[in-house]
Amino acid sequence: MADTASKLWAIVRREYIERVRTRWFMISTIFAPLLFAAIAFLPLLLINKDAKSVAPRVLIIDATQQGLGKYVARSLAVLRSTSEDATTADVRIVSPDSLAHAREDATSEVARRLANGFVVLDSATLRGDTVGYAGRQADSKSDRLTIANSVRSGLIALRLERGGLSAPAIDSVVSAPIPTIQAVSINDTGRDVTTPAKAIIATIVAFFLYMSIIIYGQNMLSGVIEEKMSRVSEIVISSVKPETLLAGKVIGVTAVGLTQQIVWVGGTVLLISARTMLFGAPAIAKAQAAGAAGGFGSNDMLAALVATPWSWVVLVLVLFLLGLLFYGALYAAVGATVGSEQDARQAAFPVVLLLVLTAVLISPTVQNPTSTLAVTMSMLPFSSPIILPIRMAITNVPTIQVVASLAILVLSCLGAIWLAGRIYRVGLLMYGKRPTLAEVRRWIFTS
Amino acid sequence: MTQNAIEASHVNKQYSGHVAVRDLSLSVPTGAVYGLLGPNGAGKTTTIRMVLNIIEPDSGTINVLGAPATSAGISDRIGYLPEERGLYRKMKVRDVLKFLAALKGVHAHDADRRIDWWLDKLSLRTDERDWGSAKIEELSRGMQQKAQFIGALVHDPDLMILDEPFSGLDPVNAQALKDSVMDLRSRGKTVVFSTHIIENAESMCDSVCIIAHGEKVLDGTLADVKTQYGGPPVEKTVMVQPSLYDIFLQRVGATGVEPGMRGHG
Numbered sequence: 093m094a095d096t097a098s099k100l101w102a103i104v105r106r107e108y109i110e111r112v113r114t115r116w117f118m119i120s121t122i123f124a125p126l127l128f129a130a131i132a133f134l135p136l137l138l139i140n141k142d143a144k145s146v147a148p149r150v151l152i153i154d155a156t157q158q159g160l161g162k163y164v165a166r167s168l169a170v171l172r173s174t175s176e177d178a179t180t181a182d183v184r185i186v187s188p189d190s191l192a193h194a195r196e197d198a199t200s201e202v203a204r205r206l207a208n209g210f211v212v213l214d215s216a217t218l219r220g221d222t223v224g225y226a227g228r229q230a231d232s233k234s235d236r237l238t239i240a241n242s243v244r245s246g247l248i249a250l251r252l253e254r255g256g257l258s259a260p261a262i263d264s265v266v267s268a269p270i271p272t273i274q275a276v277s278i279n280d281t282g283r284d285v286t287t288p289a290k291a292i293i294a295t296i297v298a299f300f301l302y303m304s305i306i307i308y309g310q311n312m313l314s315g316v317i318e319e320k321m322s323r324v325s326e327i328v329i330s331s332v333k334p335e336t337l338l339a340g341k342v343i344g345v346t347a348v349g350l351t352q353q354i355v356w357v358g359g360t361v362l363l364i365s366a367r368t369m370l371f372g373a374p375a376i377a378k379a380q381a382a383g384a385a386g387g388f389g390s391n392d393m394l395a396a397l398v399a400t401p402w403s404w405v406v407l408v409l410v411l412f413l414l415g416l417l418f419y420g421a422l423y424a425a426v427g428a429t430v431g432s433e434q435d436a437r438q439a440a441f442p443v444v445l446l447l448v449l450t451a452v453l454i455s456p457t458v459q460n461p462t463s464t465l466a467v468t469m470s471m472l473p474f475s476s477p478i479i480l481p482i483r484m485a486i487t488n489v490p491t492i493q494v495v496a497s498l499a500i501l502v503l504s505c506l507g508a509i510w511l512a513g514r515i516y517r518v519g520l521l522m523y524g525k526r527p528t529l530a531e532v533r534r535w536i537f538t539s
Numbered sequence: 540m541t542q543n544a545i546e547a548s549h550v551n552k553q554y555s556g557h558v559a560v561r562d563l564s565l566s567v568p569t570g571a572v573y574g575l576l577g578p579n580g581a582g583k584t585t586t587i588r589m590v591l592n593i594i595e596p597d598s599g600t601i602n603v604l605g606a607p608a609t610s611a612g613i614s615d616r617i618g619y620l621p622e623e624r625g626l627y628r629k630m631k632v633r634d635v636l637k638f639l640a641a642l643k644g645v646h647a648h649d650a651d652r653r654i655d656w657w658l659d660k661l662s663l664r665t666d667e668r669d670w671g672s673a674k675i676e677e678l679s680r681g682m683q684q685k686a687q688f689i690g691a692l693v694h695d696p697d698l699m700i701l702d703e704p705f706s707g708l709d710p711v712n713a714q715a716l717k718d719s720v721m722d723l724r725s726r727g728k729t730v731v732f733s734t735h736i737i738e739n740a741e742s743m744c745d746s747v748c749i750i751a752h753g754e755k756v757l758d759g760t761l762a763d764v765k766t767q768y769g770g771p772p773v774e775k776t777v778m779v780q781p782s783l784y785d786i787f788l789q790r791v792g793a794t795g796v797e798p799g800m801r802g803h804g
Contacts, residue, residue, distance in 0.1 A: 102641035110630060322625025327690070330591045330619040331642040521594065531555070 099332045100340050107344025111311070112351065121352050124300065125359025131296075150227075151198050151210035152183045155191045159253075160213050164246035166266050171238050182207070188214065195226075202227060211239055213246075220247060291458050293400070294485035297408065298454045300356070301478045305415050306447050308349045309423040313436055315341065316427025325520045334520060335513040342420040342509065349416045350409065357405055400485075408481045410498070415477025417505045419443065425512035428519030435526050450475040454482065461487040471497050473504030511536060542605050544569045544698050544729035545590055550599030552585055552753075559585040561753045563599070567731055567746070572724050574740035574747040575733040582753040583733040584622060587702055590731075591619055604697055615644045618696035622703045622733075624687050628676040632663070632686050635675060636693055643694035650693065657689040661715060681712040688716060692723070699723055701732035705739055710787050717743060 111117060150168065154161030165181035186194045191214065198210040209227015216222045223243045229235055249266045253259075319325040328337050422443045430436045453475065457466040461483040470480040470489070476497045483489050518535040519527070527535070545567035552560040560582045567573045575583050588594045590601055592608045601608040604616055626635050633654055640650035658664035658671050663685060675683060684707065692699055701720075705713045720730050720743060734740055740747055741761070748758035757764060781789075 098644070099642050102638060106634075106638050110627070318627070322628070323621050323623045324626060326593065326621045327619060327639065328642060329593055330617070331614050331639075521588070534555075 096332065096336055100336050100343075103328070103332070103337060103340025104344040104347065107315070107341055108347050111345065111348045117348070117352070121355050122359075124356045125363055128296070128356075128360045129363035149207040150181045151201065151207050152181050153191065153194045153198060153210055153212045154183055154185045155188050155194075155212070155214045156218050157185075157187070158218065158250060159185075160218065160243075160246050160250050161185060163249035163262075163266055164211065164213065164242050166263070167242035167245035167249070168238070170245075170267050171242050171270065199226065209235075211243070213243070217243065218247075218250075290486050294482045295454060295458050297485070298458075298478050298482050299451075301408070301412055301415070301481065302447065302451050302454070304349055304353065304412065305419050305477070306444070308345050308416055309419045309443065309447070310440075312341065312345045312420050312423040313427045313440055314433065315345070316424050317430065317433060317436055320428065320520055320523075321431070329520065334517040338421070338424055338513050338516045339509070341424060342417055342512075345420050346413060346416040350413055353409055353412055357409070404481070404484055407484065407494075411477040411480060411501070414498075414501045414505055418473055418477070418501065418508050419447070421505070421508040421512040425508075425515040425519075428512075428516045429522075429527055429532060431523055431526065439526065446474040450478050453479060457482045458486065461489075467493065471500060473501045476501050542569060543567055543602075544571075544604060545573075545731065546602040547586075547590070548600050550586075550589060550596045550601060552582075552589060552594070552596050558753050560589070560596070563750065563753070563755055565748050565755065565758055567729060569729050570724065570727050571729060571745040572720060572743050573729070573731045574744035575731060575750070576735065576737060576740055576747055577733075577750040577756075578735055581750045583750065584702055585753075586750070587619075587700055587731075587733060591617060591700065615694065616697045618691040618694065618699040620688060620691040620699075620701045620704055622706070624684060624707075626675045626683065626687055626690070629674060631672055631674055632658075632678065633671040636671075636686065636690050639690040640693045643696075645694045653693050653695070654689065657693065661685045661689065661719075663689075680707065681709055684708055685712060685715070688719070692719075697728055699728060699730045701730065703734055704732050705734065705736060710784060711791055714788060 152161045152165055152168075154164075161183040165183050168181050184194060184198075191212070195210075195212065198207070201207045202209055207227075209225060209230065212224030212226075214224070223239065225236065225239050227235070245266055249262050252262050252265060257265075316325075319328070325337065332340075423440065426440045426443060427436060430439045450469070453465070453469050456463070457469065457479050460466060466479065466483055469475040470483050470493065480489070480494070480497050484494070514536040515532060519532075543566045545565070547566075548564050550560055550563045551558070563582070563586060575586065577583050585594070589596050590603060590608060592603075592614065595609075603610075603613050606613055630638075633651075636654045637647065637650050640653070641647070645653070654671065655664065658669070663670040663682060670678060670682060670686075675686065678686060688704075691701070699720075704716055704720075708716065717739075720732070723730055724745075732743075744761055746758070746760045747764060749756040757768060759767065
């Protein structure tokens with residue numbers, strides 16, 4: 093006599109193997125880590141690309157006859173220290189008479205992509221009035237700001253020179269480093285430790301959780317309907333209790349979802365740790381330097397991904413597992429009440445609504461993870477598997493809230509499975525018209 | 540074994556709005572082929588589901604193979620072929636059969652051996668093609684039914700319950716199924732099948748029970764039923780040509796046709 097456990101195992105195994113074998117599972121499982129890696133590696137790829145192309149040059153046409161050009165070039169190099177070797181400034185000292193000619197030459201060089209742009213320093217520049225700039229990205233605000241700043245530094249240096257300061261002293265003034273800003277934002281509750289990278293990662297993870305739950309839920313729904321319509325379920329429940337079939341299906345589908353999540357996490361970790369091998373250490377160092385100097389970039393994503401604590405990853409997986417159990421049971425219950433895929437779409441609407449409501453709250457939670465709404469939604473079982481990970485990623489959630497949320501979710505899972513079991517038992521053998529709500533209530537609460 | 544394979548006593552089952560089975564009592568002798576006959580909607584399927592413990596009767600008792608139908612382990616000794624058929628379309632035949640065997644507690648290596656034996660016997664594995672490794676959806680309707688039949692008896696059950704087993708089968712496949720049923724009987728197994736095609740019942744059954752509107756009309760051995768309800772035998776002399784059914788079986792090369800067997804699928 094085989095006991096219930098070995099039969100349950102047979103059902104779980106079938107659900108698992110048949111789903112994992114599908115092409116859809118293979119593709120989606122490989123796709124996600126690649127996407128994550130692509131986001132994280134984008135700056136590395138771009139830097140590699142830059143390194144291959146011709147170094148962007150800026151021409152400095154100095155018609156001041158006072159040597160402003162060399163100071164501007166020096167200052168420009170400091171301001172662009174992040175890509176120092178990539179930007180070389182070529183200073184051309186010209187007389188005011190030949191300025192027009194020098195301009196024409198420079199324009200033609202930019203047109204032929206021999207240089208990126210040119211700066212014109214003249215008597216108006218010396219007075220601090222205007223400086224000419226022409227180039228391929230002449231309307232770039234950051235480029236304009238960099239040039240204005242370097243001209244200003246150049247003018248300061250020139251005035252210090254006139255004041256009799258020694259050349260090394262002037263150089264130390266001009267090449268004073270630009271510090272990295274460590275910004276801390278403050279919100280209603282005080283110090284906000286959210287970084288944009290963390291928020292983006294939390295949003296992407298929440299989105300993946302949402303998609304996974306909805307996909308595996310629908311998958312469960314169509315699986316139950318297929319079994320019911322083909323009457324396979326009737327054969328199965330002549331061997332095992334309907335509750336055992338339900339449990340086997342829910343566990344099997346959950347295991348498939350969990351496998352995929354683990355591969356996603358593992359694949360992402362693997363790709364990130366292989367980044368040195370893929371891109372080489374210099375490119376990574378450059379990207380980090382660029383990230384440090386240039387404020388937020390997708391390089392921060394890489395840093396944030398690397399810094400993601402394992403405890404958070406494990407909690408996300410646990411929440412995902414419970415979420416799938418919860419929604420899997422609900423979807424299975426819906427599947428048992430309907431007789432066709434068309435009916436299923438209507439009948440599943442309340443369940444989908446719960447998921448969509450949760451998805452709508454992802455963005456408000458990211459923006460304000462400590463709001464009453466976010467706290468409430470991280471407690472309710474239908475939204476906590478998606479909302480709680482976001483809150484935990486970007487703010488410090490009190491342990492009591494995490495424990496309460498998990499406890500509520502576990503109890504709700506048991507409730508959902510019990511409820512689904514009651515519906516399943518009767519619904520599987522009901523063919524034909526869809527039952528009314530009153531009938532479903534009777535299935536649940538009588539004998 | 541002298542006890543009855545199935546012993547139902549005063550069984551009632553009511554669904555919201557209508558009575559499906561009313562005060563039904565019946566006894567299925569062990570080792571017999573038993574026909575559960577009745578028009579569509581008579582309560583045959585409900586009765587079968589109660590015997591299988593898929594649904595519970597509102598009142599009355601049902602014993603199966605010497606124990607209450609609700610006992611643990613009884614279901615492992617029963618094989619069931621439901622009226623409307625289907626299997627997991629995307630799965631391979633052998634995988635489905637192994638799954639069904641596992642649900643009856645058959646170990647994997649044991650299942651493999653039995654599945655091969657049945658695939659050979661029902662011509663689903665020939666020198667040209669092993670349909671066992673094909674997906675269910677690649678099989679013809681008849682082959683799917685054969686595969687499902689294998690699924691119902693791969694665990695070598697003591698009691699086999701077939702709900703309208705011949706519906707939708709062509710004569711060749713129907714004959715193969717009939718042969719298998721007779722084979723089971725010769726090995727001492729009990730077979731219960733429901734049908735509304737009375738000819739099938741007459742040619743195969745040792746005992747029958749006729750139900751209509753959820754109530755038993757009559758039951759007993761075929762001979763008793765005929766004697767009790769059929770009146771005295773009438774002698775007729777008829778000259779007959781071979782029936783189209785006989786010609787069909789001869790021409791398409793079905794095997795194992797029992798002399799004198801009549802009927803259609």
